[in-house]
Amino acid sequence: MRWESTPPTFSSTVSTGLVLASVTLNLASLGVVGSSGPGDPRTTTPGVVKLQWDSANAPSDVSFSMAPTGSYSLVTVQLDGMLTSSSFSFRGTYNGISYSISDRNPLTISIDINRTLQPGGLDAIGLMAKFDVALAAIDWATAPIDDQGAPDQSYEISGSSAQMPAFRNALMSALQIDSTIQ
Numbered sequence: 514m515r516w517e518s519t520p521p522t523f524s525s526t527v528s529t530g531l532v533l534a535s536v537t538l539n540l541a542s543l544g545v546v547g548s549s550g551p552g553d554p555r556t557t558t559p560g561v562v563k564l565q566w567d568s569a570n571a572p573s574d575v576s577f578s579m580a581p582t583g584s585y586s587l588v589t590v591q592l593d594g595m596l597t598s599s600s601f602s603f604r605g606t607y608n609g610i611s612y613s614i615s616d617r618n619p620l621t622i623s624i625d626i627n628r629t630l631q632p633g634g635l636d637a638i639g640l641m642a643k644f645d646v647a648l649a650a651i652d653w654a655t656a657p658i659d660d661q662g663a664p665d666q667s668y669e670i671s672g673s674s675a676q677m678p679a680f681r682n683a684l685m686s687a688l689q690i691d692s693t694i695q
Contacts, residue, residue, distance in 0.1 A: 514543070514588070516564065516572040517691055518642040523567045527645045530608040531653075535567035536644055537602045541593035541619070543575055545626070545638065548583035555579040561595065566644075585628045588638060590688060593619035601684065603644070607653050612668035614651070616677060622685050641691035650683035651676055 520527055524534040544557035556577045564572040592600040599615035606612065630636050656676060659669040670676050 514545075514575045514638045514640055516574070516640050516642060518566055518571075519645045524605065527605075527648055531648060532605045532607075533603065533644055533648065534605040535565070535603070536642075537566075537599070538564040538592055538642075539594045539598055539600055540564060541591040541595065542589065543591075544589050545577065545580070545585045545628075546587040546589060547581070547585035547630070553581075555581060556585075557589075561593075566642075580630055582630050582632045582634070585626055585630065588624040588626055588640070588690070590622040590624070591619065592622070603648070607656075607668060610658070610666055610668060612656070612670070614648075614670040614680060616672040616681065618672050620681055620685065622688050624688060624690055626690055639691035639693065641689045643687040643689065647680060647684040647687040650679045 518536075520533060523536075524532050527533050540558065540562040542557055543562060544552075547553070547556060558575060562575070566572065594600045594617050599617055600620055601614075601616060603614040604612065624640075626638065628636055628638065651670065653668070656668045656670060657674060659667050670680065
């Protein structure tokens with residue numbers, strides 16, 4: 514699996530006044546579901562995988578070199594910080610004020626695919642993380658500000674925030690298959 518994102522570089526202006534500096538996704542599992550069934554260790558990552566996007570990092574490809582031949586219908590992504598860290602974290606600035614969006618609650622994302630792996634064959638699945646789409650779900654006019662007094666104020670959107678359900682839904686739809694990635 515190959516990862517791409519929008520924005521393609523970090524720290525990037527996503528929209529007027531909105532800069533995305535970094536994203537971290539803690540994956541409890543990443544896999545493809547095929548005719549061998551869900552949870553096949555040959556098509557699922559072992560253990561937690563941390564994906565980091567920032568000015569110096571981008572995620573490496575994830576390979577399932579032992580994947581059996583057959584039909585594949587689903588990519589599964591389980592975000593879960595396992596109670597010790599956030600399942601996901603976004604950091605940046607909005608109109609010059611820092612923001613942090615994070616949640617410790619798990620989030621499962623399933624993405625339909627239609628792929629067949631031939632005997633001895635290779636296939637690349639491109640995953641596009643449209644972080645700009647997820648960030649568009651935030652209503653910055655009502656976002657909670659942790660007001661420690663200027664210049665230390667920051668937007669803090671966490672699992673208990675009224676904004677989090679909309680953000681989680683947007684993040685689920687922001688992860689998509691990118692057929693241009695081979």
